[in-house]
Amino acid sequence: MSQFSFTAEELSALVARKSQLNAPNQEIQHLLTDSRKITDAKSSVFFALKGSRDAHQYIPALYRAGVRTFIISDLSFNVTDFSEGNFIWVADTTLAMQEIAKAHRCKFAYPVIAVTGSNGKTIVKEWLYQLLAPDYDIVRSPKSYNSQIGVPLSVWQMSDDYNLAIFEAGISSGNEMEHLAAIIKPDIGVLTNIGAAHDEGFASRDEKLHEKLKLFKNARLVVINQQFKDALEPSKNTFTWSLNDETADLYVVKITHKISFTSIHAKYKNEEISVNIPFSSLASIENAVICWAVLLSQNIAQVQIEKRMQKLLQVKMRLELKTGINQSAIIDDSYNSDFSSLDIALDFLNQQNQYPTKTLILSDIHQSGKANDELYRDVAMLLTNKGVDRFIGIGADLKRFSSVFPVHSVFYNSTDEFIENFRSSDFKNETILLKGSRDFGFERISKMLTQKVHETVMEINLNAILANLKHYKAKLRPGVKLMAMVKAFAYGSGSDEIANLLQHHRVDYLAVAYADEGVALRQAGIKVPIMVLSPEVSSFESIVEHNLEPELYSPRILDAFVDFLNSKNAQFYPIHIKVDTGMHRLGFDFKDIDALIVKLKTNTSVLVKSVFSHLVASDNDAHNSFTLKQISDFELFVNRLQSNLDYTFLRHILNTSGISRWPQAQFEMVRLGIGLYGIESIDTEKALLEPVVSLKTTISQIKELEKGETVGYSRKGVMQHKGKTATVKIGYADGYPRALGNGVGKMLVNGVLAPTIGNICMDMTMLDISGIETSEGDDVIVFGEGFSVYDLAEQLDTIPYEVITNISQRVKRVYYYE
């Protein structure tokens, strides 16, 4: 146990307005903010943070799981049932967590580097870690933990195992940085660049810069772009860098691009020095220069810097979830391995309910700052606490400490040894987390475990889905429920994985189009209520068997369902009534209402959970009066129904753009569809969403052709000039419509838009890439960053909904989580 932990009593003394401590001497090692992410129950303190739900409701379950210490804000929370619990009441639980982190920070005298800026924080932090690791034992922020909650969690990791800390700090609006500065108390400040990120939270770029610089108020040194130096107090000690101002301490004079690296030449103390880095983008160069400046400011010898810089590794913070062999899923996190990122990855593993078994394949962990015996004992405890079912350890250290792991664990000395003994039949029906240090080359294992499909992939950014969910939730009045639409394979994104993520983040309802989609979700472990939009009489049996809730939209389908339930002697089965207020697609009409009331009053086999309607033009100004009429007609209908039933039901009418434009019509629930996937029809909203989906393919072959030669079927494509074509692995069978042939469609090749040439084939497309630098095997963006799904929809003269739902299921989906 670390000598730096607090007891419950000490925490209480730090932050409590009031407390009741039944176990005051309980040592606290872990800060817990998510009831599902327990690492070690007893030594955790749970903070009931304010979110969209009241976190106090999780306290009984946490107590049953062994958590004993709680920091809460609800004065009326009844603690009598928790005879061994410690309860500490505070005004604001987030501030209390920050206070505790501050007190923890004060116990350590070693230097702390803080990194902030609009872009590049995580890369600069990770690179500084790579560059300084030979000289220091470093504790750093896990992933991109840089928020009001992420920073306290990062700082909490400080212990006497380390002698240097590197933390990142990020803000999205004014007045946040002072809090972070007080927690981190940096000795050295590093500013990356100031760009457009989070512009909406600030009046101007200047205000944003000044807000960020508050982090460095008490720092003894700030490493900063020369251009921003004047924004600091004149007395501040700085080390400046610049790509264009020769008065900077480190002034970059020349950048030369070679095949596999970039040389950066700079002037420093009147001498010319240089480094080579294995990257070429301008952003990478800038980040490398910032790191270089930090190292020089710390008097690290230039010869050392040169050696370390050329070995810089790509920073890949994302976890990828892919379809594996034999009914399995693979979480690929084979780029970094340390204890805190293992903890985070195990939580992600735990969120997956698609398969019954949870497996971890782990390599030795290097540079943990801890002695190996202590480290692997902690790892073993983590596996037990996180419920890992199957463990495979790779590496000499893990093998040496194999006795601390569960008995049925398997160990190999090296990745090669694992591969020699690999039998694909050993892996089935499981979710497998691959977590390895870079030098173990786990990408080879990843290749063997993932399904081989042709290399066109749809990438789905799970963080973006969550950000979009949060964006819409923020528009809802307190208590309004959210139904997430996952019909049509979750708008092309993959139902199981998306539903699983949404379930984890506690959406209230899911909706699918057909019963079999709902059945598939139940089989993938989804427990949330599921509404079926188009139930068929033939599917009633499986609807009831899988506890799905049908939308009943006409007297005929209602009668049929009631008859079915009566034949089963079922009682109070949940149903949803759809009302037609103008869409004229499905729904009860006003003329049906009396018969409907009689039916519902005389049959206790059904219980109306909700009554809803659908807007026909929620996104369109031109139809505002029609929309208002739909809303008021809907109210008439539900009021009439409600006054005739002796129980209440939920009412809902808003889809995505309805949520954005008609806040007065939220009733008790809304139905969020396309917005979740990052797409909106309303321009002002578009910019506030994060893009979720991108589609990439690869170049199979490049051809040099003469002017006048033809390309593809029926000789439709004619080279208008001497040039090059690229054949890419996507065709109309993948959902790239044939209408995009002959120059109508374009794809992004090495940052340049290349038009299609000739007809689109079933599995392939040819592009005119004359003048574009690229090679066989390179990625091509069909839509994504630089060429959006809106752009593609426009070329096709359709809406993005159609583009994304048309992508064939044979295109591999890869989910990632940053």
Ligand SMILES: *Cc1c(COP(=O)(O)O)cnc(C)c1O
């Ligand atoms: C698809 C659908 C939605 C969601 O619409 P979006 O525009 O994608 O938000 C809502 N309600 C019903 C009935 C739907 O069919």
